[in-house]
Amino acid sequence: MEIPLKPTDAELEILQVIWKEGPSTVRAINDILNQRKVVGYTTTLKLLQIMAQKGIVRADKSDRSHVYIALLREEETQHHLIDQLLNAAFGGSAKKLVMQALGNGKTSLKELEEIKSLIQKLEGTQE
Amino acid sequence: MEIPLKPTDAELEILQVIWKEGPSTVRAINDILNQRKVVGYTTTLKLLQIMAQKGIVRADKSDRSHVYIALLREEETQHHLIDQLLNAAFGGSAKKLVMQALGNGKTSLKELEEIKSLIQKLEGTQE
DNA sequence: TTTTTTCTACGAAAAGTTTCGTAATAAAGA
DNA sequence: TCTTTATTACGAAACTTTTCGTAGAAAAAA
Numbered sequence: 001m002e003i004p005l006k007p008t009d010a011e012l013e014i015l016q017v018i019w020k021e022g023p024s025t026v027r028a029i030n031d032i033l034n035q036r037k038v039v040g041y042t043t044t045l046k047l048l049q050i051m052a053q054k055g056i057v058r059a060d061k062s063d064r065s066h067v068y069i070a071l072l073r074e075e076e077t078q079h080h081l082i083d084q085l086l087n088a089a090f091g092g093s094a095k096k097l098v099m100q101a102l103g104n105g106k107t108s109l110k111e112l113e114e115i116k117s118l119i120q121k122l123e124g125t126q127e
Numbered sequence: 128m129e130i131p132l133k134p135t136d137a138e139l140e141i142l143q144v145i146w147k148e149g150p151s152t153v154r155a156i157n158d159i160l161n162q163r164k165v166v167g168y169t170t171t172l173k174l175l176q177i178m179a180q181k182g183i184v185r186a187d188k189s190d191r192s193h194v195y196i197a198l199l200r201e202e203e204t205q206h207h208l209i210d211q212l213l214n215a216a217f218g219g220s221a222k223k224l225v226m227q228a229l230g231n232g233k234t235s236l237k238e239l240e241e242i243k244s245l246i247q248k249l250e251g252t253q254e
Numbered sequence: 255t256t257t258t259t260t261c262t263a264c265g266a267a268a269a270g271t272t273t274c275g276t277a278a279t280a281a282a283g284a
Numbered sequence: 285t286c287t288t289t290a291t292t293a294c295g296a297a298a299c300t301t302t303t304c305g306t307a308g309a310a311a312a313a314a
Contacts, residue, residue, distance in 0.1 A: 008271060012215050020218070026291080043273050045292070050271090064280065064291065078227050081216050086228070088139050089208050091147075094228045095238035099245055100202070101209050101221045101228070109253050111222035112246050118226055119239050126236050135301060153261080170303050172262070177301090191261065191310065 003055040003072070005080040011051055014044070015077070018057065018070045025065045131181055132207040134199070138178055141171070142204070145184065145197045152192045 007015060017032050018024055030044040048068050051057045060067040082097070090097045102112075134142060144159050145151055157171040175195050178184045187194040209224070217224045229239075 009215060010272065016216070016218065039272095040274060041291090042275075042293095046273080046294085047271095049293080066292080075227070078216050078223070079231070081212060082224065082228050083231070085208060085212055088136060089143070089205050091143065093238075094231065094234045095242060096205070097209065097228050098225050098234075098242055100205050101213070101225050102242075102245060102249060104206070104210070104221065105249070105252075107221045107225075107249070109250060111220075112250055115222060115225055115229075116243060116246055118229060119243055122229060122232070122234070123236060123239055125232075137302065166302095167304055168261090169263095169305075173264085173303080174301095176263080188262095193262080 005072070005077065006084060007051075007056060007072070007077070010047055011056060014047060014051065015056070015070060015072065015074075018068060019074045023060070023067045023069045025067055027065065029068070131183070132199070132204065133211060134178075134183060134204065137174055138183060141174060141178065142183070142197060142199065142201075145195060146201045150187070150194045150196045152194055154192065156195070 013033060014029060017029050021028065021032070026041070026045045026048060029048070030039065030041050033039050033044060048057060048059070052059050052068070056070070056072055057068045058071055060069060086092055086094060086097055090100075102115075107115075140160065141156060144156050148155065148159070153168065153172045153175060156175070157166065157168050160166050160171060175184060175186070179186050179195070183197075183199055184195045185198055187196060213219055213221060213224055217227075229242075234242075
């Protein structure tokens with residue numbers, strides 16, 4: 001089967017946990033998810049099994065408690081999701097998207113500086 | 128019913144057409160959609176009826192060919208979708224999202240300049 | 255007037271997503 | 285050993301989304 005570069009919402013929640021924590025058991029993942037919302041253990045298990053079947057994660061079955069490993073890389077997935085959103089809602093204009101994203105006022109001065117220096121670098125490659 | 132600020136993918140495609148073209152008939156919307164992909168007339172009609180029921184659009188039924196008007200504003204919807212994506216895939220970091228969005232190299236010098244001046248303005252409000 | 259085309263309404267199928275219950279088994283604890 | 289707890293496998297229900305076919309009415313064309 002072809003690997004879906006657009007994971008579903010529930011799959012993305014799980015991926016985020018694995019990206020952050022590294023390879024994890026169902027129990028560990030479910031515990032973390034439950035810090036934010038109620039979700040049954042077998043629900044998380046089933047999702048991981050589906051994700052394994054799709055090729056999004058891989059289950060290491062050496063131990064009884066299987067350990068799940070992400071097969072999609074975080075940056076690659078983010079890149080795809082942005083591309084999706086760009087076309088689905090911003091008519092392909094990264095500028096519009098970026099300005100909306102920065103507009104919420106939650107980005108620190110330090111981060112703004114980092115973005116600026118990225119822009120400097122990008123400008124360097126274009127002129 | 129509560130208005131869903133997160134339209135589905137198919138709904139978003141239709142919204143984009145109405146945002147761009149202004150109030151439109153089913154026929155007009157369907158024609159534009161068909162420039163990119165095959166989709167049946169009644170499919171588009173049904174979606175618009177569902178969207179009307181959800182409060183995403185409103186149907187002006189004065190004429191026999193109903194005219195559909197967007198009730199969700201483009202910027203508001205974009206804002207929400209970004210917020211969603213920010214939390215769903217970027218751990219809430221706008222910086223990461225912005226840097227990914229600019230990283231694809233499709234943003235022109237002029238647009239980069241505009242983003243820079245937005246950043247200047249944002250920095251002004253924080254120090 | 256008669257036929258053809260265009261339109262809406264709407265049910266329902268098809269496909270995808272999320273949730274959970276139950277069974278079987280293995281491990282841990284009493 | 286016997287009982288309790290933890291784990292996987294998996295079917296299936298519940299829900300959501302997308303697609304389209306058919307029917308009936310209105311308008312346009314012949």
